[in-house]
Amino acid sequence: MLRNSRFLPGFTDDVFGKDFLSDFFDSSVNKTIPEVNVLENKDEFKIEVAAPGLSKDDFKIDLDNNVLTISSEKEAKNEDEGEQFVRREFSYSSFKRSFSLPESIDQDKIKANHKDGILNVVIPKRDEAKEKPKKQIKIS
Numbered sequence: 001m002l003r004n005s006r007f008l009p010g011f012t013d014d015v016f017g018k019d020f021l022s023d024f025f026d027s028s029v030n031k032t033i034p035e036v037n038v039l040e041n042k043d044e045f046k047i048e049v050a051a052p053g054l055s056k057d058d059f060k061i062d063l064d065n066n067v068l069t070i071s072s073e074k075e076a077k078n079e080d081e082g083e084q085f086v087r088r089e090f091s092y093s094s095f096k097r098s099f100s101l102p103e104s105i106d107q108d109k110i111k112a113n114h115k116d117g118i119l120n121v122v123i124p125k126r127d128e129a130k131e132k133p134k135k136q137i138k139i140s
Helices: 011-016 020-025
Strands: 036-040 044-050 059-064 067-081 086-100 111-115 118-124
Touching (some): 044 067, 067 118
Antiparallel strands (some): 036 044, 044 118, 059 067, 067 086
16 A cells, blocks of 8 residues: 555554555665765775764675775664564665776775774775876986
């Protein structure tokens, strides 16, 4: 039963809780893809993943054939106990983001840290790939 909230009041929400059928037909439920910033300077690339509510243990970072994959899978359990009922809602959320890295990176020196809901991945460039300072050549 789909309902139009303008014509039918939220009676079913008051009695049965959340309107689960609207969520069933909504394709965006539990599909969250965090926003990402990709930065480059002369020494490294940086990837910042905004994922509030996730801890560092919720992330998995893999590197395979110069493709860096950042993923997460989390299960949240919420329980409300009332006088004559117990209500359980299980929520699963996951995402996977992949980035093709250039050959100029130093795979052995990639580092990641998590602070204040942001995962930071630092991808250093190899010395030979770093930008060299401008040099003037004398004419003989």
